[in-house]
Every structure is written in structure tokens, then in C-alpha cells.
Amino acid sequence: xxxxxxxxxxxxxxxxxxxxxxxxxxxxxxxxxxxxxxxxxxxxxxxxxxxxxxxxxxxxxxxxxxxxxxxxxxxxxxxxxxxxxxxxxxxxxxxxxxxxxxxxxxxxxxxxxxxxxxxxxxxxxxxxxxxxxxxxxxxxxxxxxxxxxxxxxxxxxxxxxxxxxxxxxxxxxxxxxxxxxxxxxxxxxxxxxxxxxxxxxxxxxxxxxxxxxxxxxxxxxxxxxxxxxxxxxxxxxxxxxxxxxxxxxxxxxxxxxxxxxxxxxxxxxxxxxxxxxxxxxxxxxxxxxxxxxxxxxxxxxxxxxxxxxxxxxxxxxxxxxxxxxxxxxxxxxxxxxxxxxxxxxxxxxxxxxxxxxxxxxxxxxxxxxxxxxxxxxxxxxxxxxxxxxxxxxxxxxxxxxxxxxxxxx
Amino acid sequence: xxxxxxxxxxxxxxxxxxxxxxxxxxxxxxxxxxxxxxxxxxxxxxxxxxxxxxxxxxxxxxxxxxxxxxxxxxxxxxxxxxxxxxxxxxxxxxxxxxxxxxxxxxxxxxxxxxxxxxxxxxxxxxxxxxxxxxxxxxxxxxxxxxxxxxxxxxxxxxxxxxxxxxxxxxxxxxxxxxxxxxxxxxxxxxxxxxxxxxxxxxxxxxxxxxxxxxxxxxxxxxxxxxxxxxxxxxxxxxxxxxxxxxxxxxxxxxxxxxxxxxxxxxxxxxxxxxxxxxxxxxxxxxxxxxxxxxxxxxxxxxxxxxxxxxxxxxxxxxxxxxxxxxxxxxxxxxxxxxxxxxxxxxxxxxxxxxxxxxxxxxxxxxxxxxxxxxxxxxxxxxxxxxxxxx
Numbered sequence: 001x002x003x004x005x006x007x008x009x010x011x012x013x014x015x016x017x018x019x020x021x022x023x024x025x026x027x028x029x030x031x032x033x034x035x036x037x038x039x040x041x042x043x044x045x046x047x048x049x050x051x052x053x054x055x056x057x058x059x060x061x062x063x064x065x066x067x068x069x070x071x072x073x074x075x076x077x078x079x080x081x082x083x084x085x086x087x088x089x090x091x092x093x094x095x096x097x098x099x100x101x102x103x104x105x106x107x108x109x110x111x112x113x114x115x116x117x118x119x120x121x122x123x124x125x126x127x128x129x130x131x132x133x134x135x136x137x138x139x140x141x142x143x144x145x146x147x148x149x150x151x152x153x154x155x156x157x158x159x160x161x162x163x164x165x166x167x168x169x170x171x172x173x174x175x176x177x178x179x180x181x182x183x184x185x186x187x188x189x190x191x192x193x194x195x196x197x198x199x200x201x202x203x204x205x206x207x208x209x210x211x212x213x214x215x216x217x218x219x220x221x222x223x224x225x226x227x228x229x230x231x232x233x234x235x236x237x238x239x240x241x242x243x244x245x246x247x248x249x250x251x252x253x254x255x256x257x258x259x260x261x262x263x264x265x266x267x268x269x270x271x272x273x274x275x276x277x278x279x280x281x282x283x284x285x286x287x288x289x290x291x292x293x294x295x296x297x298x299x300x301x302x303x304x305x306x307x308x309x310x311x312x313x314x315x316x317x318x319x320x321x322x323x324x325x326x327x328x329x330x331x332x333x334x335x336x337x338x339x340x341x342x343x344x345x346x347x348x349x350x351x352x353x354x355x356x357x358x359x360x361x362x363x364x365x366x367x368x369x370x371x372x373x374x375x376x377x378x379x380x381x382x383x384x385x386x387x388x389x390x391x392x393x394x395x396x397x398x399x400x401x402x403x404x405x406x407x408x409x
Numbered sequence: 410x411x412x413x414x415x416x417x418x419x420x421x422x423x424x425x426x427x428x429x430x431x432x433x434x435x436x437x438x439x440x441x442x443x444x445x446x447x448x449x450x451x452x453x454x455x456x457x458x459x460x461x462x463x464x465x466x467x468x469x470x471x472x473x474x475x476x477x478x479x480x481x482x483x484x485x486x487x488x489x490x491x492x493x494x495x496x497x498x499x500x501x502x503x504x505x506x507x508x509x510x511x512x513x514x515x516x517x518x519x520x521x522x523x524x525x526x527x528x529x530x531x532x533x534x535x536x537x538x539x540x541x542x543x544x545x546x547x548x549x550x551x552x553x554x555x556x557x558x559x560x561x562x563x564x565x566x567x568x569x570x571x572x573x574x575x576x577x578x579x580x581x582x583x584x585x586x587x588x589x590x591x592x593x594x595x596x597x598x599x600x601x602x603x604x605x606x607x608x609x610x611x612x613x614x615x616x617x618x619x620x621x622x623x624x625x626x627x628x629x630x631x632x633x634x635x636x637x638x639x640x641x642x643x644x645x646x647x648x649x650x651x652x653x654x655x656x657x658x659x660x661x662x663x664x665x666x667x668x669x670x671x672x673x674x675x676x677x678x679x680x681x682x683x684x685x686x687x688x689x690x691x692x693x694x695x696x697x698x699x700x701x702x703x704x705x706x707x708x709x710x711x712x713x714x715x716x717x718x719x720x721x722x723x724x725x726x727x728x729x730x731x732x733x734x735x736x737x738x739x740x741x742x743x744x745x746x747x748x749x750x751x752x753x754x755x756x757x758x759x760x761x762x763x764x765x766x767x768x769x770x771x772x773x774x775x776x777x778x779x780x781x782x783x784x785x786x787x788x789x790x791x792x793x794x795x796x797x798x799x
Contacts, residue, residue, distance in 0.1 A: 062557075068560060169440045249626060252781075260446065330555060331557065333549060333627055335553075335626060335629070336779060336781045337462055337779065337781065339629055339630070396625060396629070398632075399625065399628045401622065402687075404680065404694055407676065407678075
């Protein structure tokens, strides 16, 4: 935790001041432990609540997209007022807690129990390195980005565990799909952020946010998403993140129209809720990472908005990304397994590799000024748009709208 | 390719399935999809043998919804079967009614007034819109859309069902056609409502197509999947949009010209590939033609009686003989074969169900495809289990 300058706005310092007031009287070794516990508690509380209302938001938004109201009948307890279905997450929680937990007779009892726990654990520990605000970094790791993706990759192992332990053919198929998807999309996900590390020169999430400080022309922030390679990397990252968090259109492991619910088929009650929670935590964590890497972390988008506290900006960006995820889910159909892997290996991975070269060019030419600056932008754009168009054309070869004929009458 | 050209009745399906019993691939996995599977459109079961995710064998199992429909038809009066035909294909009860009424009218030599013929055409085309809209929605749901196209389709379906309800008193089980006409005369208000719906339907189709038809994922998922050759389609007796998607020009509205269809100007869209995408697109294009028929019929509907005054409903005893009445239902040729021995009940009551016959070639279309494909192939066949199992 960096030292807090007293010149900063009060709201910016408020969380720290509150914490120091609570733990300041403790002796030094104990203070560290209690501070960590407070951080864990705050993360669980804040993101647990966010998860609850995200499920509600998803159902409401899906409902509005689909010409229906979404959940709106759940009254608040005791006062019996229906308020936009705001009590729905709590009703869902009570329901999943009170439902019978069914374990199939032939299931591997230990793994069947362990899978949701492991999945949730790995989803949550990724939050440790995300800088939620100027002073809100739970753990300052020098290799924070590496830690994040190592922990994130372990979640798919839990999905495989669930599929294997269920002793169900659909679950097994889903487990195989999940592994194939993990291996396919882990690579573009990693390759998408390597350029950021290359340009920022650090694997620490705090350093990466620091590197995106400052303004161009006085208003355009120095976020990596506003560079050609950064934008391409951001898009690749989001696409791979959709696949990593099993979201539509890459929700093949739990394809409900083919595999019923995939690895979730044999889970009920609270274990099912844990899977659900882990999926959303994964989504939130990956969005948070995308913000840190490409969208300037907790930084304000315009100079005159800097008085708003940094954690509010992080929250706002997070919600925008999550709503984007929901929007995508409401719009797109699902890919097939072979198309999914082909898209990863023949399109995303080469594009991400080219993008890495592009970023290298960008960091080599950082001293160019004036007209050279324009050349730098043009070359960088060509380097990414060219391969995108060429490979995209090859990927969608043979797939085109058709013209139909009519019978001669 | 026409119906008479049956030269190439070769290997069915044409899909090549590789040999799988080698050391690397090991055992096959047999999965029972259904009868409680969410994507089998009812209580249908497929026993699928998989190599990885590739289907090497598919055995359809049906009959879970068998209700002894045909035997019941032989034990009840001619009119008594009319409401029961609603329950065959419960999405298109109006066309089922018409096909049955047509068979009985042929048997008894019963004429139908012109106004009733127009009303029948209007209702049949509304049914086609309803059925194809639902199918497109369900098919997209099978493709993995999270309900959006389905809900859009159901919004339009509700409008048509409201029309049916205000005319016949029931949304789905209409029981509307009678031998020699229709049960109720549609009011001018109702016809106005139908006209309004017809005028607005093109806009809905545009919206639906904007969302889906050009979608890259939809095209990648459906083009080249579940190919059906014209020769196999003809030899298996496939009819309806499925047959026309293979490029065979066979539409009973043109071939038989039953009712007043020859008076209307409409075209028959044909596919070239016979895959899932073609089946989807043929239905969308057919809906656009249906809208044309509807606006012509609604503009030209004459005044007059809705029932033939000489028609007899109770104590109806056609003279001995046999008749086959068929129409172009939304799913294909729906036909009723009746043998009368002069008694109040038919001696033989037999249905030609398009869903059932179109379903028989499911394995040929699915071999060599993946599980995910099997679901959308089944969706594109357009089955209603009430009609398959009868």
C-alpha cells in the first residue's frame, strides 16, 4: 500500500482512513493480518453483492431484450412491496440453500463435492491482484498478471472435475469440451496481454495502471485501448475472456440445447449456486483485468472528472463491460466445437502474435514525433487491420448469404 | 429435379463416416438423447452413438405420445373426429381441420361456398405464418440463441393466436372447419384485424432477418449441415419446405390447385443445397409469399354464405366409397384417407402425417455430423410429436 498524500480528495482517501481508524491501535504484526482479513471480507461482500444483483440485471436485461418483463414478482420481505424484482437474488439464495442436494449414486463423492468448492476458490483468489482504486490493491505482486492468469486457468480444471465426477455422459462430453476450450482460448488470452507487458515494462498490475497515466492533447487518456495494438489486444482479450468464462456465444460446456446443462447436469441446490457464482466471479475478474490492462484501470476518462474517486471509475467501467457481456449473450447464437477451436487456433492466436509484433514496433518508435507520429499510427493500423481482413476472409470462406430461386410458374 | 426423375437412388444421405475402431479412438459412446431432453421438441428420443462428438449411428425412438388416434377415428362419427384432428399438429390445427374436411367433402361430394374457400385460404396461410415463425424461433433456440429470436417469434405468434381465438373461441384447438364450409362467419372487424396483421408481418420478418439471416455464426452453424439429396428426399416421401429446400418443385397449392389457390399470385421458393440453412430460408421466403396470398385473399373475399345450406352435420352418412384429401400444410403434405361403408363412422381412417414421414430420414442427415448438429437438424425437420406419434 502506497503512502497516501493528504492533498488527495477526501473520498479518495476515505477507505484507507476508515481502515486505519479501525486497525490503527493494533501492534504492527497484527495490523497486517487484520488488514488482509478486512480486504478479504470487503472483496467477498462487495463482489458477492455485485454477483447477486448482476444475476438480476442479467435476467432483467435479457427480459427487456426479449420483450418480456423479467423477474418482477418477488416482494421485499416483511413489507410486501414488489420493487422491480429487487428481492429476487435473495429469494434465489434462499431457494438454492433449502433445496435438496442430490448426489448421484455412481458419482465420485469426493470430487463431486470438491469441484464447485475448487472452482469458486480459484475464481475468488484472482481478485487479489486487481487494483480496484488508487490505493485499493489487495496484494501488490511483482508478477501480478501472471498470478492472475495462473489462478484463472485452474478453474477449468474444476469444470473437468465436475464433469468427470458426475458419472453422466452429458457431463463427460461437457468436460471434454471444457478442456478443449481451455487449451484453445488460454493462448489468445495470454497473447493478448503480452503486448501490454511489453510496452508497460512490468508484470505488476499497479505499474501497468501507472503506465497509462497522462493525457494526449489534454483530453485523450493514455489508455492502451486507444492505440491500434491496444484496441486489437482488447478485442482479442474480451473474446477470449468470453470463452474462458463459458459465456455465450462460447458456452459450449454447458450448452443447454445440446448437453442439457453439461457439467451442471448432476448438480442441484447450493452446489449449483456455487457454480453459478464462480461463473460470474470469473466474468467479473476477467473484466477487471481487462480494465486494468487496457482501459486505464481506475483512471478517469477525462481530466476534469478526476475529482470522482478512483474506485467509482473502476466500478463504472466494470459495470459497462459486464453489461456488454449480457448484451452479447442476448444477441448471439452458439458456435460448434470444431468452429470454436478453429476460431481460436486459426484466427485469434495468429492475430495475437501479429499484434505482439505490432506492439514491439510501437514501443520501438515511441520517440517519433511530428509527421513521423502519423506514419507510426498508419503502419501500426495496417499491421493489424491487414491480417484481420485477410484471415477473417479465409475463416469465413464458403459461408455467405444465399440467393434463392423461385419455381417457374 | 422433378418428382419423375428418380434415377439416382444411391447410398442414403451421402455422409461419409470414417472407421473408428482403431487403437487411437477406442470405444464409442452411446448417449440417449431424450425423451426428457430439452431440444427434442417433445417426448422424442434419439439413441446416438458417438465417436468423440461425431455421430456414427442414430436410432430414433418414438411413440411416447401414441394416443390411438386412427382407431379412435374409426369409432366415432365423421364430425366427432374434427376436434380430434386439432390435436395432431397442435401448432397448425386449422390446416389439419381443412385436410380432414376436404377428405370428407370428397367422399360425400359436398360443395363448399366461395366465401368459405376464401376463409379457409386465409386461415391456412395464417397457420403457415404461425408455424414457420415458431419453427424459426425454435431452430434459433437450438442453435444456442438465449431465447431472443424465440421470444420475438412468440410475440408475433400471439397476435395470430388472438385472431384464431376471436374467430373460433380457442387459441390452438380451433375445431373450425366443417364439411361444406366453416363453423362461424368472420366479421368485418375480424377481417380488418387479419388485414392489419398481414400488413405488419413483413416488418417483423425484416426485423427477424436483420437479426439472424446474415449472422455469421448462424451461417457457419447451418450451411452445409444436415444435407439431404433430392433423390433421397423423394424416395423417402419427404414433403413440404424440407423437400423444396432440396430443389424439388413440389407444392400442392400449385400441383393440386385445391380450394381457390389458383386465383392467387404467389411463387414457390426453392433451395439448392438441402441443408439446414436452406430449410430455414425457404420457410422465411414462404412466409413472405403467404403474406402476398393473404393480402390478395383479404381484398377479394366475396360476400355470401359460409356454409353450404344443404350440408348435413348430424346424422351424416356418406355413401360407401373411399377418398383421400390432401393439402399443403405448413410441415408438408397432410392427408386424410377415409373409407366409408355407409355407416355414421368411417370404416377406415388413416392420416398421412408430414412430421412423421419427414422424420424418417433423420439418421441419414445426421451421420457424420456432431451432437450439436443433430439438435439443429432435428429442429429444421419441424416435427410436432402429437402428429408423429398420433
